[in-house]
Every structure is written in C-alpha cells, then in structure tokens.
Amino acid sequence: MTKEQEAPEILGEVDYQNPLVGLEHVNVIPRDVFILSTPPSSAKDLHADDLSWEELANIIATNQLQLLKRRPHDLRNYLRWKHWVEQTRPRAGVLEFLVVERLHWVDELRSSDTVLEVKPPVSPVFMANAAEDLKILSNDFPYALVPGIVHVVVWTKTKIPVAENGDIAEDARTLIQKYVDATFTGLFTNAAEAKDRVLWFKNWAALQSIPALAHFHVLLRNPDMARLKQLYNTGGIQI
Incomplete structure (x- = not known):
C-alpha cells in the first residue's frame, strides 16, 4: 500500500x-x-x-x-x-470496503475487475433462516452514547421490506424483533432484564450512510461483552 x-x-x-x-x-x-x-x-x-x-x-x-x-x-x-x-476504492467506495473487508461477501476481487459482485443470498426471502445472509458487526463509527451503551449493526443481503410510507413493513418489523430477542437476550441475566437493555431501529433512507446494503442497528446497555464478541461476524440466532 x-x-x-x-x-x-x-x-x-x-x-x-x-x-x-x-x-x-x-x-x-x-x-x-x-x-x-x-x-x-x-x-x-x-x-x-x-x-x-x-x-x-x-x-x-x-x-x-x-x-x-x-x-x-x-x-x-x-x-x-x-x-x-x-x-x-473506485468500484463502489464504502460499499466495496464493507462487503470485501468487513463482511467478506465477495468471493474474489482482482484489480482488473470493474464491477463489484456480492455473493447472492441463500434465500431471497427476508429473515428466511439463512445465517449466511446476515452478519453482526460492531459499529466502527458509533453515535455519541454514554459509557456502557454498545452499538452494533446487523447487515442483511436481502432487502428489508418497507410499507408505502417508507417505514418498515409490519411483518418485517415482527421478524426483526423476534431475531433481536433470540440473538441478544442471552447477553443479559434474563429476558426481563434484556427487555429494558436492548433497542433497535432502521434509519430512514435519507439518513443511511450505506443505502445500497440493507441493515438495522441494535443498541445494548451493559451487555456481557464476552458473549457479544462471540456474535460478531456471525448471522446471530435464526428464528
């Protein structure tokens, strides 16, 4: 370099x-x-x-x-x-960095390639129990949060379904909530504690720094960091 x-x-x-x-x-x-x-x-x-x-x-x-x-x-x-x-990274900028160096969703990239080809999803259906289509990463540039709050991002190869008003479709919202509960509850003493220590959201399109790849954010208050690190670079718990 x-x-x-x-x-x-x-x-x-x-x-x-x-x-x-x-x-x-x-x-x-x-x-x-x-x-x-x-x-x-x-x-x-x-x-x-x-x-x-x-x-x-x-x-x-x-x-x-x-x-x-x-x-x-x-x-x-x-x-x-x-x-x-x-x-x-003239092919796709931040998207290229993400899928190549962080998500590893590109089989091989040569200097002669002009197009970035991401590995296709195992299933075209959102949250279709395909761990390979999801990946949990820490947020490299988190928001300004008080100490103890951890910001992670769940990336997905399949698009997150949206309603006519641009918000997440209700069926997709239900699936994400089930996934978040299944994946992150184990980072806390019990489900009741987790309920008060886990938040998630999907940015509006205008606020997304990488709109070309679907993702949602998860905020965790004082999670078990050892267990959380075991979730990094995995698809989480399938629902």
Whole structure:
C-alpha cells in the first residue's frame, strides 16, 4: 500500500471556529457543518451531550432518528475516512470496503475487475433462516452514547421490506424483533432484564450512510461483552 493509499490519521478535537480544518477536500453537508461547529454544552466535559439510554429510547419511539449524531471529532474522522475510502476504492467506495473487508461477501476481487459482485443470498426471502445472509458487526463509527451503551449493526443481503410510507413493513418489523430477542437476550441475566437493555431501529433512507446494503442497528446497555464478541461476524440466532 502506497503512502497515498494509507488511511488518514486520526485527528483530535475540532476547532469550532474553523470546523472544516482537515476536511478541505471533503464534501460536507450543512447538517454535518452544524455538528462540527457546535461545541459541547460543557467546556469541562467533551461528552456532556452524549445520549443517555432514556434519550435513545425516546428518539427511537418517536422516530426522531435525525437526533442521533456523532461527537464533532468522531464525525470529522468519519468524514475523512469515508472520503479516503471513496478515493481508494473506485468500484463502489464504502460499499466495496464493507462487503470485501468487513463482511467478506465477495468471493474474489482482482484489480482488473470493474464491477463489484456480492455473493447472492441463500434465500431471497427476508429473515428466511439463512445465517449466511446476515452478519453482526460492531459499529466502527458509533453515535455519541454514554459509557456502557454498545452499538452494533446487523447487515442483511436481502432487502428489508418497507410499507408505502417508507417505514418498515409490519411483518418485517415482527421478524426483526423476534431475531433481536433470540440473538441478544442471552447477553443479559434474563429476558426481563434484556427487555429494558436492548433497542433497535432502521434509519430512514435519507439518513443511511450505506443505502445500497440493507441493515438495522441494535443498541445494548451493559451487555456481557464476552458473549457479544462471540456474535460478531456471525448471522446471530435464526428464528
């Protein structure tokens, strides 16, 4: 890998007066500019605005997913990384990085290939008990969450069915809930505890950083990390 292909260095705190320093060649949307230019509410605590479990539960219950955001310095590093990936992987940018290096859903990729071909799903039916069509990964760039909250993403080769209004279809929502219960309840003492410590949501299309590949997010409050790590890179518990 050449010097030009190396991942960008991780930068520290953002200069809120000059928030685009380090992003000179990156296309930054107005929403991100606002986050980058907004200092934390407490100068003594850079994590003062991290989202609590109760706030997360309310955001998901009221479908105000636009309120989920990264800390300014995390967002800057994410934008720099995303730009680097898009420049160094001309076939499909972040999608290529994800399916090749994180999901391993591509059989072989040669420098002469111009098209990215993802392994087809075992079953075209969403949540059809095919573990190979799902994979659980930790979120490399999580939202600003208070300590103890873990953010994972469940990726799926099959599309998540949606209703006419763009929200998840009720049948699909029921299947996802069953899958989440089956897969993540074991990370807690009992089912009652898990009920209060597991949340999940699917971003609206406008908020998805990788819309080409279906996925949903799972938030876990103080899970058994040893057991959770055993779930990483697996399809979870089939329903």
